[in-house]
Amino acid sequence: MSSWPLALQxxxxxxxxxxxxxxxxxxxxxxxxxxxALGCLGLLRMPDVYNRLQAATKCVTLGTCSILLxxxxxxxxxxxxxxxxxxxxxxxxxxxxxxxxxxxAHRSGIRLWEGSVGDAYLEDRNRRGEE
Amino acid sequence: MSYEALLNGIFLVLxxxxxxxxxxxxxxxxxxxxxxxxxxxxxxxxxxxxxLSLYTGRDFxxxxxxxxxxxxxxxxxxLAKYLEGKHFDE
Numbered sequence: 111m112s113s114w115p116l117a118l119q120x121x122x123x124x125x126x127x128x129x130x131x132x133x134x135x136x137x138x139x140x141x142x143x144x145x146x147a148l149g150c151l152g153l154l155r156m157p158d159v160y161n162r163l164q165a166a167t168k169c170v171t172l173g174t175c176s177i178l179l180x181x182x183x184x185x186x187x188x189x190x191x192x193x194x195x196x197x198x199x200x201x202x203x204x205x206x207x208x209x210x211x212x213x214x215a216h217r218s219g220i221r222l223w224e225g226s227v228g229d230a231y232l233e234d235r236n237r238r239g240e241e
Numbered sequence: 242m243s244y245e246a247l248l249n250g251i252f253l254v255l256x257x258x259x260x261x262x263x264x265x266x267x268x269x270x271x272x273x274x275x276x277x278x279x280x281x282x283x284x285x286x287x288x289x290x291x292x293l294s295l296y297t298g299r300d301f302x303x304x305x306x307x308x309x310x311x312x313x314x315x316x317x318x319x320l321a322k323y324l325e326g327k328h329f330d331e
Contacts, residue, residue: 136244136247139251139292140247140251142288143251143254143255146254146255146258146285146288147254147257147258149258149281150258150259150261150262150281150285151261153261153262153265153277153278153281154261154264154265159271159273159274159277162265162274162277163273163277166277166281167277167280167281170281170284170285171284173288174284174285174287174288177288177291177292178287178288178291181291181292181294181295184295185294185295188300189294189300189303192300192303192304192307193291193294193303193306195307196287196291196303196306196307196310199307199310199311200284200287200310203310203311203314204280204284204314206314206318207280207313207314207317207318207321208277208280210317210318210321210322211273211276211277211280211317211320211321211324213321213325214273214276214320214321214322214323214324214325215271215273215276215324217324217325217326218272218273218324218325218326220271220273
């Protein structure tokens with residue numbers, strides 16, 4: 111309790127802030143692990159590199175950010191700040207690298223799955239090539 | 242369920258997910274499949290390092306996690322440039 115300012119210490123409810131922080135951290139870590147597991151299942155089961163990329167990147171980014179936020183809540187102090195900065199960096203860098211990988215895969219000639227209904231990037235490239 | 246048992250279960254789930262990523266990196270039909278699997282594995286290892294820091298109470302695992310995230314990002318960008326068929330200085 112002593113590491114928190116007095117205004118955050120609850121005198122109304124019958125839980126203290128440390129216990130609430132601990133439960134929130136455990137819940138965020140469990141939710142993030144579930145998201146990571148589902149994302150890796152999508153990486154295993156999807157039929158196409160683009161489907162795999164979108165399933166795995168979104169789920170694993172959200173799951174890892176949730177795990178990092180939960181660990182930051184549990185750790186607190188300087189280690190918590192470090193975990194929070196790592197969460198912000200993962201949240202920024204992972205979609206950028208996924209976008210670059212999808213662009214590189216499309217430009218290297220990887221075909222889409224035969225059940226795909228459209229290829230907007232190919233149409234855009236063709237239109238820009240005609241102009 | 243105690244705290245230690247919960248963390249052990251989470252470690253087992255993340256280890257199974259890492260092996261799924263390694264399977265996709267080994268058996269992916271094309272080169273972008275392997276690249277995507279390695280990128281996802283890097284993000285999973287960041288989560289693993291932070292949970293190790295929570296488990297042992299030491300703080301250098303957080304430094305490992307931050308530098309692993311940075312190097313995984315740079316490596317993914319370099320591999321994307323390679324797949325696109327460009328040189329690295331363009």
